[in-house]
Amino acid sequence: MNDKDGQNKMNNIDHQSLTPPRSEIGLLGWLRKNLFSSLSNTILTVAAIGFLLWLLPPLFEWAILDSIWMADSRKECWAKMEVPEGAACWAFIKDRLGLFVYGFYPMDQRWRVDLSFILLICAIFCVLYEKLPGRKFGLMFAIAFPFITGWLLIGGFGLELIETDKFGGIMLTLIIGVTGISFSLPIGIILALGRRSNMPVLKSLCVMFIEFIRGVPLIALLFIASTMLNFFLPPGTQFDLLMRVLIMVTLFSAAYIAEVVRGGLQGIPTGQYEAADALGLTYFKAHWLIILPQALKISIPGIVNTFIGLYKDTTLVIIIGLLDPLGIGRASLSDAVWAGLAKEVYLFVAIFFFVCCFAMSRYSLWLEKRLSTEN
Amino acid sequence: MNSRISAIIAGIGVASLLSFSVAAGTLDDVKKRGVVRCVVTTGLAGFAYPDKSGVWKGFDVDFCRATAAAVLGDANKIKAVTSTGKTRFTKLNAGEGDVLWRNTTITFSRDNGVPLRFHGVNYYDGQGFIVKKKLGVKSAKELNGASICIQTGTTTELNLADYFKTNGMKYEAVPIETNDEARQNYVAGRCDAYTTDASGLAATRSTLTDPKNHIILPEIISKEPLGPATRHGDDQWSDIVTWVLNATITAEELGVTSKNVDQMKSSKNLEILRLLGVNELSGRKKLGLSKDWAYNIIKSVGNYGEIFERNVGVNTPLALKRGLNQLWNKGGLQYSPPFR
Numbered sequence: 214m215n216d217k218d219g220q221n222k223m224n225n226i227d228h229q230s231l232t233p234p235r236s237e238i239g240l241l242g243w244l245r246k247n248l249f250s251s252l253s254n255t256i257l258t259v260a261a262i263g264f265l266l267w268l269l270p271p272l273f274e275w276a277i278l279d280s281i282w283m284a285d286s287r288k289e290c291w292a293k294m295e296v297p298e299g300a301a302c303w304a305f306i307k308d309r310l311g312l313f314v315y316g317f318y319p320m321d322q323r324w325r326v327d328l329s330f331i332l333l334i335c336a337i338f339c340v341l342y343e344k345l346p347g348r349k350f351g352l353m354f355a356i357a358f359p360f361i362t363g364w365l366l367i368g369g370f371g372l373e374l375i376e377t378d379k380f381g382g383i384m385l386t387l388i389i390g391v392t393g394i395s396f397s398l399p400i401g402i403i404l405a406l407g408r409r410s411n412m413p414v415l416k417s418l419c420v421m422f423i424e425f426i427r428g429v430p431l432i433a434l435l436f437i438a439s440t441m442l443n444f445f446l447p448p449g450t451q452f453d454l455l456m457r458v459l460i461m462v463t464l465f466s467a468a469y470i471a472e473v474v475r476g477g478l479q480g481i482p483t484g485q486y487e488a489a490d491a492l493g494l495t496y497f498k499a500h501w502l503i504i505l506p507q508a509l510k511i512s513i514p515g516i517v518n519t520f521i522g523l524y525k526d527t528t529l530v531i532i533i534g535l536l537d538p539l540g541i542g543r544a545s546l547s548d549a550v551w552a553g554l555a556k557e558v559y560l561f562v563a564i565f566f567f568v569c570c571f572a573m574s575r576y577s578l579w580l581e582k583r584l585s586t587e588n
Numbered sequence: 589m590n591s592r593i594s595a596i597i598a599g600i601g602v603a604s605l606l607s608f609s610v611a612a613g614t615l616d617d618v619k620k621r622g623v624v625r626c627v628v629t630t631g632l633a634g635f636a637y638p639d640k641s642g643v644w645k646g647f648d649v650d651f652c653r654a655t656a657a658a659v660l661g662d663a664n665k666i667k668a669v670t671s672t673g674k675t676r677f678t679k680l681n682a683g684e685g686d687v688l689w690r691n692t693t694i695t696f697s698r699d700n701g702v703p704l705r706f707h708g709v710n711y712y713d714g715q716g717f718i719v720k721k722k723l724g725v726k727s728a729k730e731l732n733g734a735s736i737c738i739q740t741g742t743t744t745e746l747n748l749a750d751y752f753k754t755n756g757m758k759y760e761a762v763p764i765e766t767n768d769e770a771r772q773n774y775v776a777g778r779c780d781a782y783t784t785d786a787s788g789l790a791a792t793r794s795t796l797t798d799p800k801n802h803i804i805l806p807e808i809i810s811k812e813p814l815g816p817a818t819r820h821g822d823d824q825w826s827d828i829v830t831w832v833l834n835a836t837i838t839a840e841e842l843g844v845t846s847k848n849v850d851q852m853k854s855s856k857n858l859e860i861l862r863l864l865g866v867n868e869l870s871g872r873k874k875l876g877l878s879k880d881w882a883y884n885i886i887k888s889v890g891n892y893g894e895i896f897e898r899n900v901g902v903n904t905p906l907a908l909k910r911g912l913n914q915l916w917n918k919g920g921l922q923y924s925p926p927f928r
Binding site for chain 2: 287291297308311312315316317320376378436439440531532534535536543545546547548553
């Protein structure tokens with residue numbers, strides 16, 4: 214009895230008044246726990262701070278404080294600085310922004326690219342944000358989106374025809390990236406299921422395809438798309454270069470997605486398959502309702518990883534003469550009026566890719582958390 | 589394994605030969621399409637680069653425009669097919685471009701091995717060196733033991749090795765990929781000298797913060813005659829490209845410029861009259877060009893000298909002197925057969 218009372222008292226005290234020790238909470242506690250918990254940790258922290266202090270202030274000064282935004286040539290830019298080349302000349306990027314974004318798309322038709330971009334954002338929003346009211350229509354729109362944009366960008370049916378070799382810059386990256394991402398996922402899932410199928414012909418076809426694509430570098434595939442294909446097609450056939458690239462990039466990333474999804478499928482306990490069978494579900498229903506939702510959930514990190522890789526690989530198209538932002542940057546650097554400002558170009562392109570890829574990785578983390586059913 | 593590879597290559601060769609044999613009639617294709625497709629580089633200072641609004645400009649692009657002016661009567665009807673050094677010939681031979689104006693060195697193996705048809709030289713280049721003045725080097729022969737920035741996988745790499753071996757000197761190669769990378773490395777002092785074509789050196793020098801502290805050494809260690817190329821198997825189209833180049837050179841020699849071309853139509857010089865289509869040139873109809881084809885070139889693009897000065901001449905950032913590219917009668921090598 215006494216004991217119990219004592220315990221109760223203790224509990225009460227615990228709950229009411231005792232705050233954690235000062236060293237465990239607040240900024241100090243956090244610092245101590247995370248940055249200075251041991252000798253090696255402390256050394257690492259100090260070294261990292263030192264490195265940042267060494268790196269950031271000059272970078273900040275170079276890229277922002279001293280940078281020049283208004284100039285018509287490299288010479289003018291440098292003349293405005295204390296030391297030539299001592300600061301960033303963003304005037305160059307500003308001058309070439311149109312080229313970076315639209316590539317060689319005709320000036321008076323650029324609204325079509327803008328509109329496509331807005332539609333892209335809408336479509337992404339419809340697909341990614343589940344709580345949207347009327348999401349069914351949103352999804353239908355997202356499915357129709359590639360065709361609408363295709364028409365908008367290329368033209369025909371009332372719009373001026375624009376040849377795809379006018380595409381370039383950020384627009385080209387988005388086209389290749391979005392097409393690759395949205396088409397390679399379904400193809401990859403089908404390939405993964407095919408590889409795990411019991412039908413020998415289907416299975417070996419899928420295995421052969423996946424292994425062939427994975428065994429060949431993307432550059433080689435792009436070269437095949439760009440040069441060899443033309444020799445084998447009947448002379449005179451015009452098979453759009455961008456289309457060839459899109460197909461190759463999609464197939465390439467589909468093979469990788471297939472392997473990622475296969476990993477997910479193998480991670481599902483056999484009990485789930487057996488339960489689906491016991492319920493009398495058909496193969497497709499079992500996969501659609503039970504297996505794939507779980508398998509895809511555990512493959513999210515791998516899938517997004519592949520997507521990010523694909524997105525960055527789009528810069529390889531410069532090898533076959535298509536100019537993505539990096540290619541546009543390099544080409545702009547050969548304009549003698551601006552040449553020599555390589556740092557600015559590469560930093561700009563790096564920031565562009567970082568923003569895109571970081572957004573993708575954040576979204577996947579958020580999705581994982583939301584779909585997590587573990588407690 | 590080797591035999592299989594060669595079988596594949598042979599297969600591609602046969603396929604490409606097939607496509608050559610059907611490729612005849614480029615002129616008709618171009619006229620039907622209404623646009624001349626030129627294989628150009630993805631960017632080389634002064635020679636081909638996109639301006640702010642995405643329009644291709646430069647020395648090579650101007651010759652592409654001249655081709656369009658001759659064939660279609662409108663210099664703006666061109667399409668730039670951008671290509672890297674690796675894909676330029678396949679793009680041409682696979683029919684993605686009609687003509688190659690892409691700072692391409694004419695060599696034996698390219699002419700016969702690729703194969704291509706070359707049509708004269710629109711720019712005589714050669715490999716040189718740039719060094720910092722404070723190094724005190726006055727000649728390439730004093731570069732023994734120097735570290736040299738060099739673009740990998742190019743003929744310049746082989747030329748450099750040849751040159752140093754011939755002169756019994758040693759060097760340390762600092763391999764780099766692009767012109768910009770070379771510039772950064774050279775400025776940062778990672779290499780004592782940078783070697784590439786003289787036109788490229790001039791472009792690089794113009795982008796330095798202190799061009800006066802750097803000199804381009806007098807030695808030119810290789811011959812790099814740059815010229816246009818076309819596919820095998822279409823003589824008519826090949827002749828057109830040859831004579832487009834010749835027309836610009838002849839125009840300069842005769843003093844016909846884009847400004848005075850209209851007055852020149854009433855000149856007393858018979859060759860000028862033949863060039864400008866006032867008097868008939870026999871054989872022109874076989875070439876499939878209109879009477880005023882050369883007039884169109886000179887009117888809209890200019891003669892060779894004008895094209896040179898506009899893109900790479902002394903008043904441009906590249907500030908190249910005419911040098912070997914001066915006319916034959918002014919101490920250079922540019923020489924056109926007569927229009928007769």
